[in-house]
Amino acid sequence: MIHPTAIVDSKADIGAEVRIGPYAVIRENVIIGKGTRIGSHAVIDPYVTVGPDCQIFQHAAIGAVPQSMKFAGEETYVKIGRGSIIREFVTIHRGTGFGGGVTEVGEDNFIMAYSHIAHDCKTGRKVMLANNATLAGHIVIGNYATIGGLVAIHQFVRIGDYAFVGGKSAVVKDVPPYVIAAGDRAELHGLNSVGLRRQGFSEKTLSLLKKTYRIVFRIGLTLNEAIERVRAEVEQIPEVVAFIEFVKQSQRGITR
Numbered sequence: 001m002i003h004p005t006a007i008v009d010s011k012a013d014i015g016a017e018v019r020i021g022p023y024a025v026i027r028e029n030v031i032i033g034k035g036t037r038i039g040s041h042a043v044i045d046p047y048v049t050v051g052p053d054c055q056i057f058q059h060a061a062i063g064a065v066p067q068s069m070k071f072a073g074e075e076t077y078v079k080i081g082r083g084s085i086i087r088e089f090v091t092i093h094r095g096t097g098f099g100g101g102v103t104e105v106g107e108d109n110f111i112m113a114y115s116h117i118a119h120d121c122k123t124g125r126k127v128m129l130a131n132n133a134t135l136a137g138h139i140v141i142g143n144y145a146t147i148g149g150l151v152a153i154h155q156f157v158r159i160g161d162y163a164f165v166g167g168k169s170a171v172v173k174d175v176p177p178y179v180i181a182a183g184d185r186a187e188l189h190g191l192n193s194v195g196l197r198r199q200g201f202s203e204k205t206l207s208l209l210k211k212t213y214r215i216v217f218r219i220g221l222t223l224n225e226a227i228e229r230v231r232a233e234v235e236q237i238p239e240v241v242a243f244i245e246f247v248k249q250s251q252r253g254i255t256r
Contacts, residue, residue: 012027079105121138
């Protein structure tokens with residue numbers, strides 16, 4: 001199922017039932033998993049692994065060397081998980097030797113048109129990047145997070161599980177799990193209640209997360225004071241523990 005105008009290197013490993021469209025270019029040391037579809041004019045450069053059942057649309061460019069002045073040509077990688085959808089004109093760059101060596105897109109991601117994922121980024125499961133979302137290097141996006149259109153995220157920022165970042169935001173600090181962030185510079189706007197209900201979170205869990213959010217961000221406590229108060233006053237369900245651990249581990253600081 002390879003179009004005769006496609007250029008596929010003999011050193012590429014192409015799985016069963018893969019479809020490659022007109023004028024696509026698949027370079028050496030590329031692995032394409034079973035059932036994946038690659039659109040016309042897409043370019044997949046060396047050291048890229050694409051999982052099974054993915055869709056890569058026309059003009060996507062995956063695996064180019066990173067846009068880093070410190071990159072010295074070392075062998076680094078891109079990995080794309082099973083079932084992910086990469087829309088037209090998306091760019092995903094390889095990792096760097098000083099940043100872990102791998103840029104990783106998780107399973108069942110939906111990366112919309114013109115988005116950019118820079119070197120050494122990692123996205124979790126079922127992440128959505130809307131059109132023109134831009135990730136600088138070394139960013140970590142948690143599971144089920146949604147990044148709106150035209151969002152720009154600074155290097156080394158972390159976005160927590162189930163977080164929602166509104167369109168046209170500029171994010172320069174970590175965004176905790178389960179919340180909404182928006183604006184330039186991004187600020188928090190409460191719990192992502194609608195998204196959490198859609199994902200099946202119980203009303204009890206939402207209530208405990210709201211209480212945690214209020215203690216940490218709404219009553220003027222220091223971070224350490226807030227953490228101790230949450231531990232004393234809020235039932236320590238897994239979601240509350242995850243929220244507090246994310247805040248404690250922040251290196252760039254937390255979006256407020």
